[in-house]
Every structure is written in structure tokens, then in C-alpha cells.
Amino acid sequence: MVWDRNLNWIVPLRRVVVTQRLTYEEAMRAWELALRLPEHKEKMCLWYGIAARDYDDACDTLLEWRYMMHYSGILYCAVETTATADASRHFWVRAWKGPLRVLQETAGGVSSLVPDLMTGEINDPDAEFLEGDIVEFPLFKFLVHCGKDGYEGLCFNPEGSPFLGNTVVDDAGDPPVAGQDLHDNMLAMRFQLLFNLGMAGFYHQAAVYQSGAGSGLLGEPGGTRVYARGMMYGAVLKVCVRPDIRNPNPSDPHWLVASYHWGRRNAEVVPTLDSYNRVLLPGQPLTPAWSCSPCTLTVMYILLDADRWGESAVNNEYDAGRLSQYRARRLTRCEILGADNPREASITVNLLPENPGAPEVDGVRQAPQRLGDLNVVCLYRHEQALLRIYPHCRLLDMGSAGTPPHTGCICVYNPATGRDYFDGVEGQTSMGQLWKFEASGAMHTEREPQRMGAGPHHWDRIEENIVRFVKTPGETRHGGGYHGIWYRAADPTASNLQDMQRFNHFIMFDLNEDALAGLYFPGKTYRPIVSGDYRLKVLSRQRLRRVRATDPDREYNDYKRLYAERAVPYLTLDEFIQATTPAGRSRSDYPPAQDLLAEITAAENPPAQSTAPATGQPAS
Amino acid sequence: MLRHTVRQGESIISLSQQYGVPVDKIWDHPDNRALRQRGRTKSILYPGDAVTIPDHETKEVQAATERRHRFSCRGRTTWLRLRFLDKGRPRHGEPYELHIGAQKFTGDLNGEGKLEVRLPADAEEGILLLGSPPRQETIRIRVGHLDPLDEDEGVRKRLQNLGLLAPGGDDSSGERLRSALRRFQKMQGLAATGALDDATRNKLIEVHGS
Numbered sequence: 001m002v003w004d005r006n007l008n009w010i011v012p013l014r015r016v017v018v019t020q021r022l023t024y025e026e027a028m029r030a031w032e033l034a035l036r037l038p039e040h041k042e043k044m045c046l047w048y049g050i051a052a053r054d055y056d057d058a059c060d061t062l063l064e065w066r067y068m069m070h071y072s073g074i075l076y077c078a079v080e081t082t083a084t085a086d087a088s089r090h091f092w093v094r095a096w097k098g099p100l101r102v103l104q105e106t107a108g109g110v111s112s113l114v115p116d117l118m119t120g121e122i123n124d125p126d127a128e129f130l131e132g133d134i135v136e137f138p139l140f141k142f143l144v145h146c147g148k149d150g151y152e153g154l155c156f157n158p159e160g161s162p163f164l165g166n167t168v169v170d171d172a173g174d175p176p177v178a179g180q181d182l183h184d185n186m187l188a189m190r191f192q193l194l195f196n197l198g199m200a201g202f203y204h205q206a207a208v209y210q211s212g213a214g215s216g217l218l219g220e221p222g223g224t225r226v227y228a229r230g231m232m233y234g235a236v237l238k239v240c241v242r243p244d245i246r247n248p249n250p251s252d253p254h255w256l257v258a259s260y261h262w263g264r265r266n267a268e269v270v271p272t273l274d275s276y277n278r279v280l281l282p283g284q285p286l287t288p289a290w291s292c293s294p295c296t297l298t299v300m301y302i303l304l305d306a307d308r309w310g311e312s313a314v315n316n317e318y319d320a321g322r323l324s325q326y327r328a329r330r331l332t333r334c335e336i337l338g339a340d341n342p343r344e345a346s347i348t349v350n351l352l353p354e355n356p357g358a359p360e361v362d363g364v365r366q367a368p369q370r371l372g373d374l375n376v377v378c379l380y381r382h383e384q385a386l387l388r389i390y391p392h393c394r395l396l397d398m399g400s401a402g403t404p405p406h407t408g409c410i411c412v413y414n415p416a417t418g419r420d421y422f423d424g425v426e427g428q429t430s431m432g433q434l435w436k437f438e439a440s441g442a443m444h445t446e447r448e449p450q451r452m453g454a455g456p457h458h459w460d461r462i463e464e465n466i467v468r469f470v471k472t473p474g475e476t477r478h479g480g481g482y483h484g485i486w487y488r489a490a491d492p493t494a495s496n497l498q499d500m501q502r503f504n505h506f507i508m509f510d511l512n513e514d515a516l517a518g519l520y521f522p523g524k525t526y527r528p529i530v531s532g533d534y535r536l537k538v539l540s541r542q543r544l545r546r547v548r549a550t551d552p553d554r555e556y557n558d559y560k561r562l563y564a565e566r567a568v569p570y571l572t573l574d575e576f577i578q579a580t581t582p583a584g585r586s587r588s589d590y591p592p593a594q595d596l597l598a599e600i601t602a603a604e605n606p607p608a609q610s611t612a613p614a615t616g617q618p619a620s
Numbered sequence: 621m622l623r624h625t626v627r628q629g630e631s632i633i634s635l636s637q638q639y640g641v642p643v644d645k646i647w648d649h650p651d652n653r654a655l656r657q658r659g660r661t662k663s664i665l666y667p668g669d670a671v672t673i674p675d676h677e678t679k680e681v682q683a684a685t686e687r688r689h690r691f692s693c694r695g696r697t698t699w700l701r702l703r704f705l706d707k708g709r710p711r712h713g714e715p716y717e718l719h720i721g722a723q724k725f726t727g728d729l730n731g732e733g734k735l736e737v738r739l740p741a742d743a744e745e746g747i748l749l750l751g752s753p754p755r756q757e758t759i760r761i762r763v764g765h766l767d768p769l770d771e772d773e774g775v776r777k778r779l780q781n782l783g784l785l786a787p788g789g790d791d792s793s794g795e796r797l798r799s800a801l802r803r804f805q806k807m808q809g810l811a812a813t814g815a816l817d818d819a820t821r822n823k824l825i826e827v828h829g830s
Binding site for chain 1: 631634663698700739743758761764782783784786787796800806
């Protein structure tokens with residue numbers, strides 16, 4: 001529609017990605033009109049239990065606010081009487097800067113988007129939103145005007161992230177409680193976070209490298225092509241990493257996106273153009289720093305928001321009580337067991353029998369469960385995640401009547417354009433499109449060198465949603481590994497244990513070793529025998545930390561060089577300036593990139609900061 | 621005696637200052653009975669109202685020659701009372717800084733979220749800085765610009781102060797006003813009719829304070 005052509009509703013009626021520059025007033029108008037659409041009104045009234053008349057009145061309130069936002073701050077009064085002002089009924093939005101804005105603000109091309117320090121709201125009615133900015137409308141305030149008093153105490157979380165489902169808190173800064181539910185799509189948001197990081201969205205904010213922990217990376221100025229990439233908070237990323245490498249520090253304010261090769265110094269994991277070119281086809285989206293098992297497990301648990309994901313992930317996976325509380329479709333684990341001869345193992349997703357005891361068909365044993373939206377397939381020590389991704393319009397149809405889509409389906413958008421990443425998904429509203437996510441095998445012990453995180457994570461579209469796996473010719477051993485750790489016997493070797501401990505994985509094995517040949521997961525009783533001594537602490541997901549990328553195996557003395565070698569298709573500052581230089585102005589009208597870099601570097605490293613201990617302390 | 625046509629921002633109190641005639645003498649003048657009957661007050665008039673201003677009274681003072689005498693004319697001041705709420709709750713304790721003319725008043729809102737200052741009777745415009753930086757609000761104070769409740773404009777301005785209606789915009793049909801009234805009525809637990817009945821009127825006076 002015309003009025004919302006510059007927006008992409010990543011969460012209906014609540015959160016958008018700006019796809020084309022628009023004014024504050026236009027954004028508010030789009031929200032109001034979207035709320036007034038009959039089909040939206042119907043769903044909202046159903047979900048939140050709102051009377052139609054109350055809903056209309058709330059829309060009228062919003063309309064008044066649209067008029068008022070430029071006039072707020074006038075109080076009419078008369079002498080000798082009292083006049084009362086209540087300016088609390090506003091609808092200022094919360095916004096997060098997109099990468100383009102960061103570049104433009106750096107270049108001085110646009111006025112800065114300045115949020116209120118306490119609420120994160122943008123209370124400048126003359127503000128404009130740019131492509132890639134994420135805007136969240138105060139839906140909770142709208143609900144209050146609908147007569148839903150339970151939402152009265154909510155406000156925006158100034159440190160919240162649209163990716164994490166914590167954009168709204170109550171007066172005490174705590175997450176909303178029951179009765180204050182807001183529809184969201186946390187599954188999609190979490191996936192988006194992973195995806196953005198996987199797309200080498202190495203967003204950098206000035207403070208990221210201010211701490212002592214990052215000071216070693218600063219070094220002398222190097223590359224000058226890329227400066228800031230916007231803001232990206234990642235509170236959910238954690239990969240298994242050996243704690244004796246130089247970074248991990250409980251007080252480190254950053255979350256670690258670590259790429260670690262144990263046993264071999266490779267340099268292909270940091271998502272630079274160089275590493276991309278070496279490992280995969282150009283243009284293929286990657287998620288380095290993941291091995292297959294951490295990848296699949298972490299994807300699963302992040303997306304499901306499962307308790308204590310990443311720590312006892314394997315154990316949790318088999319604890320039906322834990323996962324059953326999530327509305328996401330059943331997490332299905334299929335182990336494709338092959339015969340001695342290589343052949344194609346095929347699963348027709350929608351024809352899968354639900355009977356766990358389904359027989360083999362044409363020599364292919366059928367998976368015991370219907371594939372869900374999130375699936376892990378274990379194929380000879382190598383795991384793949386099968387994710388069903390829907391187009392955005394699915395979000396509006398999600399859930400049964402009266403159930404907002406808190407979780408349940410994955411939709412992916414490009415934060416720079418707000419559009420779907422994938423073509424041809426428009427017709428997949430109901431079925432979705434299956435994609436295979438996969439990382440190279442990592443933790444097995446047979447192949448040398450051992451590689452953890454060394455392999456890229458790539459994905460493929462699964463044509464017609466039919467999953468096919470090709471077994472390696474001559475491969476006869478199967479089912480003996482779990483989450484990539486293959487064990488030779490009931491009693492793992494010391495080497496096995498060491499491997500497992502490092503990755504904080506439990507080994508689960510069947511008490512009856514003989515049953516392995518025909519094993520389906522789950523379906524048997526397992527017993528954990530090992531737990532990791534180097535267990536990474538699960539840090540509070542409420543505490544947002546900035547993401548720092550590091551590769552201990554490569555001498556990146558200058559993080560700017562890392563950015564300069566980026567593989568993401570965003571414009572660099574130089575490119576941006578060149579692309580946006582108006583006719584009649586020359587490149588020399590703008591400050592040299594080196595000067596800007598020096599300014600940024602100086603801003604990032606004030607004298608007081610430069611004396612910080614190298615061991616690293618939390619940034620204030 | 622003259623007839624004064626009221627402009628926006630004027631009140632009997634400001635006219636008293638302007639013409640040097642006591643407030644009560646203007647207000648109680650028989651020619652101004654119609655104003656009183658229409659619900660106008662000394663504080664609140666409506667643009668276009670006609671006010672009869674009585675003539676000055678002459679006062680005679682005996683004074684000896686060859687001596688210096690001092691006469692002072694007491695300038696009239698008046699109270700300005702403002703109350704600030706946040707979601708209906710008083711914003712007590714918030715610091716304020718009120719600039720009106722050359723005068724500056726500072727303090728904290730009291731427990732009811734109120735500030736009270738004495739102003740020159742002809743004060744008409746001020747700037748209020750409320751709160752502390754960086755969350756300081758700037759509010760323009762339009763003294764005497766509140767219209768009588770019997771006029772649509774008076775209802776609108778009260779609803780605007782309460783954050784229920786925006787200034788400007790087209791509302792020739794009056795639908796926006798009715799909608800705002802309806803929301804006010806719902807908030808106050810009244811029948812949501814959108815009409816300014818007596819109950820709504822009284823509640824609006826009670827909530828707004830005038």
C-alpha cells in the first residue's frame with residue numbers, strides 16, 4: 001500500500017524496518033493506518049481481548065497524537081485558577097540505527113538520531129528514519145488506550161534489542177509479566193540476529209574497542225575503508241571456546257564471537273572477503289565460527305529460547321519437559337542411517353509418517369517424526385539444521401485464534417532493505433521454505449587436523465522442500481557419534497573426553513550398545529557420562545553486551561583492517577561518499593577518510609582510556 | 621465608561637490592570653451581567669466578549685505645598701497555578717524554571733505536582749522548563765488563553781492540556797472533539813457519549829482544575 005511502502009513490518013503493527021527514508025509523521029501515519037485496517041483490527045481485538053469501540057477510540061487517540069507531536073508543550077491556562085497538564089499520553093517510538101544511518105551520520109550527511117537516554121524514545125518530531133533503521137512503535141501504550149490497564153506500567157527498554165524480545169520492560173526494568181504479553185516473533189528475531197552476524201554484520205560502535213580487552217587489537221591505524229557499521233547487540237551468542245585463549249574474562253563487557261581452531265592455525269574463519277573467497281562461492285552467506293554441532297545446537301536453543309541453552313544443550317534436548325513449554329513446532333532430530341552402499345537418502349517432508357516405527361521404504365528408513373520448523377539432522381557425525389522459513393506475511397497468520405505469535409515461525413529480512421532475503425517465498429505463506437544450514441564437521445577425533453569453528457556455515461535452499469542426503473561412498477559407520485563427537489566405545493578414551501570437555505558437551509549414549517545400529521533419536525534412554533569442566537557460564541540474557549569478533553589464530557592487530565576486509569556488501573564510507581557526492585561537489589569537499597579515521601580513533605581512545613590495563617575491564 | 625471587546629489572552633483581571641479599574645468594579649458592573657450569566661468568570665473570557673469598563677474614580681488627596689509627597693500605585697499581581705501529571709499521577713518534586721517577562725521563578729513541584737507563582741496581572745506568555753537535563757521539557761505557558769467551558773474551544777483546550785486532543789487539524793465536523801470527550805469519559809468512568817453533559821462538564825472542571 002502507498003502509505004506503508006517505505007516500511008516492512010517485521011512484527012505486525014509493532015516493529016518495522018525502514019526501507020526508504022521517511023519522516024516521523026509518515027511513520028506514525030503508517031502505524032495508525034495499519035492499526036485501522038479491518039483485518040488487523042480484527043486480529044488485535046481477538047488477541048488482546050479489546051472491544052471494537054475501544055480499539056477505534058485508541059486509534060483516534062493516536063491520530064490526535066500525530067497532530068499533537070509537533071505542538072506538544074503548550075499549556076493553556078487562566079490566572080487565579082488551576083490548569084492541569086498531562087503530557088504522558090504520547091506515542092514516541094523507539095528506534096535503532098541501521099548501518100546506512102551510521103555511515104551517513106559519520107559523514108555528516110544526516111542529522112543524528114538522538115534517543116532519549118532514559119527511554120530510548122525518539123522525541124524529536126522532525127527526525128527522519130533511513131533505510132535499515134528499525135523502528136518500534138509503542139504498542140503497549142496503544143493497548144492502554146484500548147482499556148488494557150495491565151500494560152500501564154510498561155516502557156521501552158533503552159538497552160533493549162529488537163532481536164532479543166526485550167525491547168519493553170516494566171517500571172522496575174523487569175520483563176513484562178503475564179498479562180502484559182505483547183505479540184512478537186522472537187523466533188524470527190533471534191534467527192535474524194544469528195543471520196546478521198553470519199552475514200558478517202560486524203557492526204561496530206565506538207565503544208566496542210574501548211575496553212582494555214580490546215586495546216590490544218587497536219594497534220596502529222591501518223585500514224581506512226570502513227569505520228562504523230551501526231549497532232549490533234548480541235546477547236545470545238556463545239560458542240564453545242577454550243577458556244585459556246587470551247580473551248575470555250568474566251568481566252569482559254563483550255560477548256565473544258570467537259573463532260577458534262584448535263590444533264591448527266588457520267585464518268579462514270573471520271568473515272573477511274579473503275576467507276570467504278577461500279572457502280565458499282562468492283555471494284554465499286556464511287556464518288563462520290560455527291562447527292556443525294555448536295551451530296545446530298545453538299541455533300536450536302537460541303531460537304527456542306530454551307532454558308540454559310548451550311550449557312547443557314544435549315541434556316536439555318532430551319528433556320521433553322523443558323522444550324514442551326515452547327510453542328515452536330516440535331524439535332525433531334533425525335538420524336539418517338544408511339546402509340553400506342552409497343545412495344541418496346530422501347525425506348519428503350510433508351509425507352513423513354508420524355509413526356516412530358515406520359518401516360524402511362526402498363531401503364531408506366523414514367524419519368520418525370514429521371519435520372518441524374527446526375530440525376537437526378545427524379548424518380555420520382555431521383549435523384545439519386533444517387529450518388523452515390516463511391515470508392513475512394506469515395507473521396500475521398501465525399498462531400491459532402487468540403494467540404499472538406510470540407514464537408512459532410521464522411521470517412528473515414534484510415536489515416538494510418527490510419525485504420526478504422530470499423526470492424520466491426511469497427507463495428510459501430503456509431508451507432514455508434526449508435533451508436539447510438550446515439557447518440563443516442569439527443569435533444570428531446578421527447580426522448586431522450581437528451577443526452573447531454574452522455568451517456564455514458552455509459545454507460542451501462531445499463528444492464520442493466524435499467530433503468535429500470547423499471551418503472559418502474563406502475561409509476559404513478554410522479550412528480556412533482553424537483553432536484559430532486564420535487566415540488569408539490562405551491568408555492570414551494581420554495582424548496574423547498578431552499574433546500568433549502572442551503566443548504562442554506555431554507556425551508549421551510545408549511545403555512545398550514547393540515541398539516545403536518538402529519537408533520533413532522530420541523527414543524531410547526540415555527545416560528550422560530561426561531560433562532564439561534570448562535563450562536562457559538551462562539550469562540544473563542538480559543545483560544546486553546556488545547559483540548566483539550576475534551580470531552586468535554590470526555594477527556589482526558588492527559580491527560579496522562578487519563572491517564576493511566569485510567565481506568558484507570554494505571558501502572564503505574569512501575564508497576558512500578562517492579556514491580552520494582552531489583553534482584558540482586568533489587571528493588575533496590569532504591574530509592579525507594584518514595582524518596575521519598583519526599577522529600574516530602581519538603574519540604574511541606581518549607587519554608583516560610588509553611591507560612586502561614590490558615587485561616580488560618568492563619566498559620562503563 | 622467604555623466597551624471593550626475581549627481579545628485572546630485577556631481577562632477581567634488583566635483589563636483591571638490595563639484600565640486601572642478595580643476588578644470587582646468591572647465585574648460587578650450591571651452591564652456585565654450578561655457575561656456573568658453566560659458562565660464567564662473574572663479569569664476566563666472569550667474573544668469577542670464585550671466588557672463594560674467603568675470610568676476611573678477620582679480620588680482627592682490633601683497635600684501641603686513646599687513639601688515632597690510620595691504616591692505609589694500598587695501594581696496588581698495574580699496567581700498562576702499549574703499542575704503537572706504523568707499518567708494521572710502528580711509529578712511531585714520535579715524542578716521547574718518559569719520565565720515570564722523579565723521574571724524568573726524556580727522551585728520544585730509540590731506534592732500535588734503543582735507550582736504556584738504570583739505574576740503581573742497582564743502577563744500573557746511564559747516559558748516553563750520542567751525537569752532536569754537531559755530530560756527537561758520546555759512548555760510554553762499561554763496565560764489567559766483558556767477559554768470558557770461553554771465554548772467548544774474551551775473544551776478543546778482543556779482536553780489538549782490533558783493530552784487527549786491535539787491543537788490544529790481539521791475538525792469541522794466536531795468528530796475529533798466528540799471522540800476526545802468519549803475517551804475522557806471512559807477514563808473517568810462516565811458514560812461514553814461524546815457529549816458535554818453536566819457530569820462530563822463537572823468532571824472536566826474537576827480534573828483540569830478550571
